[in-house]
Amino acid sequence: MEAVSALTSVPDDRSSAPARPRAQSVLVVDDEVRSLEALTRTLEEEFTVFTASTAEEALEVLRREFVTIILCDQRMPGMPGVAFLKKVRAEWPDPIRIVISGYTDAEDIIAGVNEAGIWQYLLKPWHPEQLLLTLRSAVEVYRLQREHQRLSLELRDAPVVLKQQVEAKRAQARQRFAADAIVRAPDSPLERVCELVERIAPHDLSVLITGESGTGKELVARALHYGSGRGARPFVIENCGALPDELLESELFGHKRGAFTGAYEDRLGLFQEADGGTIFLDEIGDTSAAFQVKLLRALQEGEIRPVGSSRTLSVDVRVVAATNRDLDEDVRTGRFREDLYYRIATVTLPLPPLRDRPMDIEPLARSILERSRAQLRLPVEGFTPEAMACLKRYRWPGNGRELQNEVQRMLALADGPWLGAELLSPRVLHAAAEGQERDLSLLAGLDGTLKERIEQLEARILRETLLRHRWNKTRAAQELGLSRVGLRSKLARYQLERS
Structure with a gap:
């Protein structure tokens, strides 16, 4: 210097x-x-x-x-x-x-x-x-x-170092979002879906993912992106059902300064940001007929026109769309354009709801627990058998997203190393109890004479009632028509204790 x-x-x-x-x-x-x-x-x-x-x-x-x-x-x-x-x-x-x-x-x-x-x-x-x-x-x-001098030397070497770091991050993303990384049981219906994802990911085809909310459509879209040759380029997400047509058009195609009130500067659209990569259009079934025409042109021609501009721009993107609607029915009723449907649905991947794959509940719950306890830094080891049985009996209308919320709720309420059934929300406990009462298969597990089987069934009823009332013996006794002394006597007889 x-x-x-x-x-x-x-x-x-x-x-x-x-x-x-x-x-x-x-x-x-x-x-x-x-x-x-x-x-x-x-x-x-x-x-x-x-x-x-x-x-x-x-x-x-x-x-x-x-x-x-x-x-x-x-x-x-x-x-x-x-x-x-x-x-x-x-x-x-x-x-x-x-x-x-x-x-x-x-x-x-x-x-x-x-x-x-x-x-x-x-x-x-x-x-x-x-x-x-x-x-x-x-x-x-x-x-x-x-x-x-030191910084000058570091900056001189920065391109090589940065390139190595970026490559390491890319490899980490490919591994994390690969189809193999989607949590499922070996006999899960998702196994077939993941096999299809691995087969079609390398091919530059438009894919439509269907399924209820919370079934993992975004995870499948990411697996398609990182399994393709576009994995090193951007992966951009837009929820089409969350915005009105004017804002959605601006978000996807961009706009010029002064194009509308509040457009104080030029803005790139998500199609331009995703150029060379993949754009994930979630809830595409909720778009209006007018917007579907504009989207169809962009997909057919590979060109977009920012709002307020007279020039078209060429873009190279792979489109992965998703919806929780029945688009076949929407096409028949005229609510969704047939030509757009066939443009986005070169390959269709239907994702089954969680209630149709109960074998996935346990590995999915354990995976959520592993991630959540690491973030919250809680010394929780796992679920008790009773808690896991209740999770498996519930039908999960909210699918994986609801299961994630339930596990995180249990973690927040936990005061020990194990997550017990008493930590479950009332709707899960009641639904699990009703499912158990309707399930006649539980009788198949009873052995012995009629008296012995009745006693085993009584013990199960006692435990289920106590779980639903979080081991409040007064409320459990009232529901069962027993006195507290009578309930305590039965608990001692069947050696039922709070785990």
Whole structure:
């Protein structure tokens, strides 16, 4: 870092400053012994001081010692100060160079700045405190100079490092959002869906994903994107049912400044942001007939026109759409355009609801628990068998999203290492109990004589009732028509305890 010269006359006013550790080194070059001693006494409390009476001695010091600042007299026998500092600049450019002299020859100052790159030109007589302040500033300049050099080296290597980091992130995304990473049981109906995703992902085909809300349509769309050759390009999401036509058109196609009230600047649309990648149009069945015409043209021609613009722009995107509606029925009734339907539904992937794949509830619940407890940093180990049985008996109208909310609710209420059935919400407990009462298969698990089977069934009823009332024995006894003493007697008889 080349320094700017300053002609500084040192005032006589005194100021106090706290002592600092001797972390930096100063080379003092002066042919006058008394001046050399005075400078050494002033600086040695804060700096490691090396001294030399000639330029040749100073060069020897520089060859064997690490020096941060050079404080040099101008007029010396043999080699003058500016000539010495010019030589230093050529061989050791890092130290901060300062000239201290009793002469103010303009030519010396100009030569010092232009040829030797001096940072300050101090005048004798100097004041100790002012001299220390100057050298402290020189230390900061030296630190900034080294930091600048370090950052310059890092920035020079940044493209390679950044490329490696981006590739690592891409590989992590591919692994996280691959079809194999979708949580399911080995005998799940989703297994067939994931096989289709892996087969069609490499092909640049439009895909329509159908299914109820919360069944994982976005996960499948991401698996299609990261399993394709577009995986290194953007994946952009837009919920088409959340915006009116005007705003949706602006979001997808962009707009020009002044196109409508509030359009204060040009804006890129999501089709442009997704250029080369994939755009996921969720809830496409909720769009109006007027907007469907504009969307059809964009998909057919591969061109969009921003709102308020007279020019069309070419875009290269893969479209993955999703809906929870029956688009076949909407096409028959005329609510959804048939030509747009066939444009977006080259391949259709129907996702079954969670109630049709009960085998997925346990692995999905455990996966949600694993992620949630890591985020919340809770020492929870898992679900009790009763809690898991209740989760499996519930029909989950909200699918995976409802299951996620239920597990997170249980985590928030947990006060131990296991999530028990008493932490479940009332709707899950009641629905699980009703499902158990309707399920005649529970009788198949009863063994023994009629009396023994009735006792086993009674024990199950007692436990289910206590679970629904979160082990409130008073309420359970009232529902069952028992006294508290009678309920306690039955609990002791069947050895039922709160797990």
